[in-house]
Amino acid sequence: MDFKAIIFDMDGLVLDSETGYFAAWQQAASQMGFSLNDQFCDSLSGAPGTLIRQRLIAHFGVDFDIRRFYALSNQAWQQQVQQYGIPVKTGFFLLMQRICDLKLPFCLATNSRRQDVEQCLNYAGLTGVFSCIITRDDVETPKPAPDVFLKAADELGFASKDCLxxxxxxxxxxxxxxxxxxxxxxxxxLPADEHAARQANRVLVNLIQVADFISVEFEHSL
Incomplete structure (x- = not known):
């Protein structure tokens, strides 16, 4: 696999933030007399905000007070992260060390809004780690459209085919x-989505494995 730069997703990849989001959603739903199971929350992993909103309304019904839900879930999330912060995924710091040792350019590209990205990185203690950040605010269409990754590749100065x-x-x-x-x-x-696993070039368990893979692949390409 040939590559000259690395593009990171944020939620669920760099940060173990989705667990906190889902817990806040479930708490808000419970306060409103509803319930959200883990499977439904997992199905929204990586989805843009507009799709999440649509799915929630479809799940609870058109009369569901989505504004109150978001207010309650944001309150629950803020309380959680102010007390505990946001965990960084296992292997991230090792991976960053490998990337820096190899002098590979890197960028963060996410469906989240810039204000939310900056807040999350701050709660995780990662402010300043990414000098290149592409957010939902920087593109016309969020993932699964290619816009954020095309924009990230452009910012890095490489063709998209050269950005892992x-x-x-x-x-x-x-x-x-x-x-x-x-x-x-x-x-x-888990279990990993089978279609996504077939689409990806490689499926790995954690960022420790990614660090090892990148080291071997990049050195072989020299």
Missing amino acids: VLEDSPVGVAAAVAANCPCIFVPSC
Whole structure:
């Protein structure tokens, strides 16, 4: 697998943030007299905000008070991250060390809004780690459209085919394929989505494996 730069997804790949989002959604739903199971939450992994909103309304019904739901879930999430922060995924710091040792350019490309990205990175202690960040605010269409990855490749100064995407969700893998980027799928929800696994160039368990893979592949390409 040939590549000259790395593009990271954020939620579920760099940050173990989706667990917190899902817990906040479930708490908000419970406060409103509803319930959300883990399977439904997992199905929204990597989805853009507009799709999440549509799916929630379809799930609960057209009379569901989505504004109250978001207010309650945001309150629950803020309380959670202010107390505990946001965990960084296992192997991230090792992977970053390998990438820096190899002098590979890298970028963060996410469906989240820039304000939310900056807040999450701050709660995770990663402010300043990514000098190149592409968000939902920077493109016309979110993942699974290829826009964020094409924009990231352009910012990095490489063709998309030379940018290795690291993704944890089927939505993100589909976007990488649409952008003609090679992709490693590190599923955050198990069992791994079979279609995404077939689409990706490689499926790995965690970022430790990604670090080892990148070291070997990059050195072989020299």
